[in-house]
Amino acid sequence: MIYGVLGLLGxxxxxxxxxxxxxxxxxxxxxxxxxxxxxxxxTRQDESRSHGPR
Incomplete structure (x- = not known):
């Protein structure tokens, strides 16, 4: 039983x-x-376009 517990722990x-x-x-x-x-x-995107259509 102790080996099972140690195995599960591993x-x-x-x-x-x-x-x-x-x-x-x-x-x-x-x-x-x-x-x-x-x-x-x-490289930054315009935040108004980054969220998709609203």
Whole structure:
């Protein structure tokens, strides 16, 4: 029984680690994109057009 619990803990740790890493990579990509948009005003979209038709 203890090996089952340890096995489940190992699986949970691996899955949580992958999910956490993917979230960190997503946040990093968003930060890079936001930094690039702030640095180059020519690439910014007009906010009135970015939300679609109203």
């Amino acid at each position: 699986v949970w740790t691996a899955l949580y680690g992958k999910r956490s890493q993917a979230e960190g990579e997503r946040r990093e990509a968003e930060a890079i994109a936001a930094g690039a948009a702030a640095a180059d005003p020519a």
